[in-house]
Amino acid sequence: MAIATINPATGETVKEFTPHDAAETDRRIGEAQAAFEALHHTTFAERAAWMRAAADLVEADADELARILTLEMGKPLAQAKAEALKCAKNMRFYAEHAEGFLADEPLADPSSVGASRAYARYQPLGVVLAVMPWNYPLWQVIRFAAPALMAGNTGVLKHASNVPQAALYLDTVFERGGFPVGSFRALLIGSREVEAVIRDPRVKAVTLTGSEPAGRSVASIAGAEIKKSVMELGGSDPFIVMPSADLEAAAAKAVTARVQNNGQSCIAAKRFLVHSEVYDAFAALFAEKMRALVVGDPTDAATDVGPVATASGRDDLAELVDDAIAKGATVLAGGKAVEGPGWFYEPTLLTDLSDDMRIVLEETFGPVASLYRFESREEALRIANQTTFGLSSAVWTTDAADEEYFVRELEAGAVFINGMTISYPELPFGGIKASGFGRELAAEGIREFCNVKTVWKG
Structure with missing residues (x-):
């Protein structure tokens, strides 16, 4: 795949970029290693000042960044700007909290292990490779980079080949904020070059956000090299509506949960499970709201849903829908690609689904x-848990017993009650099953790429 900006709203190739060859890739990893030698000897206060300065830059650049994100992957302009501002918030969160998250943890009673003092210390690992997707070109990277750099690690980034301008912005923003030269370096390389980077002895760990096949490949290579990895992979999140739910609020949130970012989000609700008592009413509301969405130019403020980011992505989506329709699914809204230039697809709602689809x-x-329609919470749970994925979930209910049941039984990294899944800097984020392992954000995220060193003193 060429490294290029291709406008998904028109299909036009805007700009192509020369990939980094092996020598340039080696040089950039070397810069990151040299920066680590300097960075891990700095103080939290120094790193926090640089991180806040970089956050200021992201905020100042937010309008231009929004234009780049919309151009490269097609998200509506307002959502693109919101992504940039969320990144700045995350950067400031770790600037404020990193020192506390990584403070020494003393054993309350060191005499129990025959010591006068015993504690755990968190120390950075070194250069960490980030393999990142195109759907949130800034946020996916920053949610790793901010805690990693605040811990004293440095990073090299293999970004998706269709968002090179976002990658090159990230290549400079931390240095512009004051971090040592090379603290975060973008590698303009293809997928075939990733293995060599993982195996490079200067690279100590790897994090990937992407598809399940990509995660299996990268994790297996990291495992062979005995290197730490964090995997945030796909999701097929359930959105469960019980009889006690506020149906109007649930339907409105269901639409947002499904079509935000043009429907291209690992944590988007994808399967909507509704109790038979309220199924007809909810289905009518949901279908009406999906049909009312405006599909079009993502730079137009009136647009709700822009294009799918790639031609192949739209083709894959169409194949899944066409397969379901051919096998008997009922279309309540949408159901086909939009004719004309660009890679647009109608907001679609399908029902009467069977296991052979x-x-x-x-x-x-x-x-x-x-x-999906269900008759009992046990049936809802069976449907919710039947996929190989386990990223997140949402449950709409005002019944305390139902709430506790689903919180306890859903196979997912998160459960959101009467809301939709959102990632927050304050809360750990990640999945189970084929959705991956490890956690990002919160204290858990910054500790993933640290050596937890036990210290014992007699």
């Missing part, structure tokens, strides 16, 4: 929702 078990990465 691919869409039941595979991830839909675009504005397509699947609607």
Whole structure:
């Protein structure tokens, strides 16, 4: 795949970029290693000042960054700007909290281990490779980079090949904030070059956000090299509506949860499970709101849903929908690609789904929702847990017993009650099963790429 900016709203190739060859890649990893030698000897206060300065730059550049994100992957302009501002918030969060998250943890009673003092200390590992996707070109990177740099690590970034301008911005913003030269370096390389970077002895760990196949490949290489890895992979998140739910609020939030970022989010709700007592009413509301969405130019403020980011992505989405329709699914809204230039797909709602349809078990990465009817919470749980994924989930109920049941039984990294899944700097983020392992954000995220060193003193 060429490293290029291709406008998904038109299909036009805007600009191509020369990939880094092996020598340039080696040089950039060397810069990151040299920066680590300097950075891990700095204080939290110094790193916090640089991180806040970099956050100021991101805020100042937010309008231009929004234009780049919309151009490269098609998200509506307002959502693109919101992504940039969320990044700045995350950077400031770690500037403020990193020292506390990584403070020495003393054993309350060191005499129990025959010591006068015993504690755990968190220390950085070194250069960490980040392999990142195109759907949140800034946020996916910053949620790793901010804690990693605040811990004293440095990073090299293999970004998706269709968001090179976002990658090159990230290549400079930390240095502009004051971090040592080379603290974060973008590698303009293809997927085939990733293995060599993982195996480079200067690279101590790897984090990947992306597809399940990509995660299996990268994790296996990291495992062979005995290097730490964090995997945030796909999701097919359930959105469960119980009889006690506020249906109007649930339907409105269901639409946002499905079509935000043009439906291209690992944590987007994708399967909507509704109790039979309220199914008809909810389905009518959901379908009406999906049909009312405006699909079009993502730079137009009136647009709700822009294009799918790549032609292949839209084709994959269409194949899943067409397979379901051919096998008997009912279309309540949408159901086909939009004719004309660009890679647009109608906001779609399908029901009457059966287990022989691919869409039941595979991830839909675009504005397509699947609607299921259930008779009991036990049946809802069976449907929710039947996929190989376990990223997040949402449950709409005002019944305390139902709430506790789903919190306890759902196989997911998160459960959101009467809301939709959102990642917050304050809360750990990640999945189980084929959705990956490890955690980002909160204290857990900054500790992932640290050596937890036990210190014992007699």
